[in-house]
Amino acid sequence: MTLGNDFNRLKKLVDDHILDYLPEIDPKSGTLYEAMKYSLLAGGKRFRPVLCLAAYEMATAGKGDLVFALPYACAIEYIQTYSLIHDDLPAMDNDDYRRGKLTNHKVFGEDIAILAGDGLLSAAYEVMAKDMLLYLDEQDMLKRKVKACFEIAKGTGCRGMVAGQVADVENEGKNCSADMLHFIDDNKTAAFIKSSVMCGFYLGGADKIMKENGRTFGECLGVAFQICDDILDVVGDPKQRGKKTGGDAELGKSTYPAVYGLDESYRQAGELLSKARESMIIYGEDAVVLNDILSYVQGSIRRDD
């Protein structure tokens, strides 16, 4: 289960520049920078920023300079990282490990972890606003950036990711309905994945049809991504995942396997991934990275039986 060259080329770009866009942090602010850096470099797959860059490349038919989209891709990863730091806190999921490393609060303490998260979330918008300042006199480009920023805010805020997180937390230990499960996953996971894709399409000036297909792709991939994560929490290998399995059941989380059973969860994930793939057919080779990510997610839950 590996990702292709194009995925890795974009991922490397994010890895190489993830710290470059952080605002300059005064050493007097103690471990703030260390704490932010620790989680930014904790070895994620960078799916969301890569989705943004890949969509941008698609929209510009490979002609757009990636530097135009890179600050937004990094901002996306800052938001993803803040959400993981806060999610791992004792008052939330209380996780000691993430991606095989100690979680932020286990290393830096709860107070610094909360603030490192706040710092990363703030940094995301500071980066985007600062980048807009460079394009004040290029109206078309500035418009794209504003729209891209709005997509990210919408997908990750209180009618997106944060809404999903609250619903997730408040439905722990309850037998939640399929309706509520869908609300949680649409918001907790899919909204941000969709907005990462759309961010790239807006930055690249995608046409209306590409944006419509992008929304379908993002929504389907996003929910499938969460279903697969739910499935792997039941059947996965803790070593490969870098965190324990069975955590969801322990916390009584609302998951696809809990609501639908394992077999139906596999089926629904497969269906969503197929739908996502269909939305990209007309773009052929231009959609190589987006398709690659679909294959990766599909492969992660492949059954040998």
Place this chain on the structure above:
Amino acid sequence: MTLGNDFNRLKKLVDDHILDYLPEIDPKSGTLYEAMKYSLLAGGKRFRPVLCLAAYEMATAGKGDLVFALPYACAIEYIQTYSLIHDDLPAMDNDDYRRGKLTNHKVFGEDIAILAGDGLLSAAYEVMAKDMLLYLDEQDMLKRKVKACFEIAKGTGCRGMVAGQVADVENEGKNCSADMLHFIDDNKTAAFIKSSVMCGFYLGGADKIMKENGRTFGECLGVAFQICDDILDVVGDPKQRGKKTGGDAELGKSTYPAVYGLDESYRQAGELLSKARESMIIYGEDAVVLNDILSYVQGSIRRDD
């Protein structure tokens, strides 16, 4: 110690519309909206959003429509409110009361308080980005909004308020140097107050000199504000403050009275407030609200002896 009519007119505008700019929140996201609303309506003085609106009125010589600045003023209050919610958490200052009411986590639990804070911070940027979408074809206005948004991000992020918070937390119980004390207060408090003022000046299209004076005003008011808060934590009346006194000393916080003693703290606060007032002299009656706030802060530590 009261605030004038013009202050109250602007404060009322914020009070009346503080919930209007929140993104529409789905009832499925449980208590998220309630938790955000609880702290937004907990009865703050609205100094920061009023500073923004007052600066905007000054820059437009009273001719600007306040609706142009109001989303930004509300965004500022969302950020202020998120920072208080997170600051009160058990892992941070562990406060049970704020403005005479139970703190957010005492009512909604720590998990929801963390997420309500995250939701408010995200909402601030969603509001600003959404507002920018309305001005995509009015380039001059859009530029002002982008600059205003950047000012807020810079003042409240990891080279502003969050940096100050980390330094504050990490210097608890240490005999911190005057240098570090200044770093903490410049960032924890003054940076955001300055950026609230500057946000209004940018939105109003202030000229270069007004912006320079605005920076001086914001910096001096901001630090004076923190010194007064430090002083009141020593000599204040808990009933009037809506929270206990002596909390700083208990936590071994780095404060002006701890580093300089009370008398010198009073003197420095007075000096800064005078400097702030001087920066506004040339604007006469146009600066009525800004001067009113100075008088209020000065009055809060007036000694009867």
